[in-house]
Amino acid sequence: MTTTTTKTGDPLDRGTLDTLLRKRLFYAPAFEIYGGVSGLYDYGPPGCSLQANIVDAWRRHFVLEEDMLEVDCAMLTPHDVLKTSGHVDKFADWMCKDPKTGEIFRADHIIEEILEARLKCDKEARGATVLEKEDADKKKRKKKLKDTQAIKLDDKVIQEYQDILAKIDNYSGEELGKLIVDHGITSPTTGNPLEPPVLFNLMFQTSIGPTTNHPGYLRPETAQGQFLIFNRLYEFNNLRTPFASASIGKSFRNEISPRSGLLRVREFLMAEIEHFVDPLDKKHPRFPEVADKVSLRFLPRAIQAEGKTTTVEKTIGEVVEEGMVDNETLGYFLARIHLFLKELGIDPEKVRFRQHMPNEMAHYAADCWDAELLTSYGWIECVGCADRSAYDLTVHSNKTGRQLVVRETLExxxxxxxxxxxxxxxxxxxxxxxxxxxxxxxxxxxxxxxxxxxxxxxxxxxxxxxxxxxxxxxxxxxxxxxxxxxxxxxxxxTPNVIEPSFGIGRILYSLIEHIYWSRPGDEARGVLSFPPKIAPIKILIVPLSNHPCFAPIVTALSAKIRRAGISKRVDDSSASIGKRYARNDELGTPFGITVDFQSLEDGTITLRERDGMKQVRGTQDEVIEIVRGILGGHSTFDDALAKFGEFQGQELDE
CATH class of the missing domain: 3.30.720 (Signal recognition particle alu RNA binding heterodimer, srp9/1)
Structure with missing residues (x-):
């Protein structure tokens, strides 16, 4: 397990965070009363709202800003489509089995898990402090790992393990099998030897219609539908290129052994862009806007090949000029991805762009980079950005006989x-x-x-x-x-395709880890500091008590906030105001409105900001306008403090 910290620098307690997320119903295991199914989760009200806000931000940042053509393509996909694209033959991971129990493991993940566990045990033996706590299941699993996998390491072995982990995505099935044998890797739950890795296709197969004559699959990505509708999009765009299509929807992958919560699931939301560009001119007209202004942390394949994970920080203009990133359009989207993640509240210090190694990159791709986010599970790929060349349009055109091309008049x-x-x-x-x-x-x-x-x-x-x-x-x-x-x-x-592909669920979970923290001296009180426009609920309305005299003003205020298009929640329980605010800090609610006896007299209310817990007082219209300004990015809470002054006439039992 990777040691990570909260936004205040304290160790991240994943068990406590997971308890909070389930208690506040951000998500829960699907089919829970039937025992659940690994890799399947349901989102509760705040989780649904958070996901919707991330998708809305994605649409504004990409679809609207870049004038993209959004489509919603079918999820059920005929066999021939995915056979042509290569998914039927190649969309697979290496798995290995414990022959005595039948338990299945993904080969690269089990190697990663065990080598990291050995390094961690060695570090503990050398007197290192273990910062993170674990829930009961994780403790039990870790103990088993120690019992069955612990090996005393010397410096040479430590370096070898670090080299393997740096290149883990670049190994073939045969090489993974050799690593398992050479390093004595066995089942982490039983200690039994593992069978050699075999390929397992990750797609869910089904039949379209009542017979088996029309086989199909649940789509593993949203991209293929966009390629097949290319001619219609090209015509819709008045036969002009370059242009981009975009799609947001569910995809399905039958993961071998999902064990990382929301980060590795079998049904998930994807947002994908297919930017169609002239293969002889991959410049981007807006590249100068980001070339010298956006710096990223890069982990190029040359550094990985040396067994290292040291990043280099450069502007996107520098890496395109050097040739590290293949072309301007690919570089432009890497910069835009970085800016989008930053807008969501992702910690820039926990983002890196890793270039694909030769073995993991598709044979047709010109270049491919992953935006990886650091979490308690390690570095997690959340966005992929690839130059897919002309592969997809070419193979579908060859199969169907339908030309998927651009015709450019030469004058x-x-x-x-x-x-x-x-x-x-x-x-x-x-x-x-x-x-x-x-x-x-x-x-x-x-x-x-x-x-x-x-x-x-x-x-x-x-x-x-x-x-x-x-x-x-x-x-x-x-x-x-x-x-x-x-x-x-x-x-x-035939145009080339630059494809940014976003895993919304992975971004959502990583964001939560990045913005989670606890009040000093009150570690049990968690706070989720979502940026206001991303937060599931924007305003909590808190009447001073549940006395009937407050009901009319709360009802009228609620209606006003609804008409302003702002999400709100009312908490008129008998708990103290401080406790009610604390519950909603766990939901990430950025603003709280208190209705008190003065509100009955003059109609004014107080507005409390979540992170600093400072307050201002004003009329209902003034307070709603403050919130609208902050949500629209036109002002800040500090602006409100400067205008109205800090209100300190109320003890909230914080």
């Missing part, structure tokens, strides 16, 4: 001269019969330089020969070689 037309070679077919066919096609193909492959040389040879009275596989050197007795002027009015090409 003026492109004009050039070219050497043509024309072999007399009336001579070629009768003389070579079934080998005639071989000769035609060989002629077609002759370069322009060689055609020019052969034309000069022919003019000088020489003979023209062509090398043909299986036939050797063949004389072309009747061939015409001449230079002709060519022109084209339309350039046709």
């Amino acid at each position: 003026p037309p492109k004009v050039w001269e070219e050497w043509d070679m024309d072999v007399d077919k009336k001579w070629l066919g009768p003389k070579f019969r079934k080998d005639a096609k071989k000769i035609e193909d060989a002629v077609a492959r002759i370069s322009q330089e060689d055609r020019e040389r052969l034309a000069a040879l022919q003019v000088a009275g020489g003979k023209v020969f062509v090398e043909v596989e299986g036939l050797g050197s063949v004389e072309l007795e009747k061939v015409t070689i001449e230079k002709n002027e060519k022109s084209v009015n339309v350039r046709e090409y």
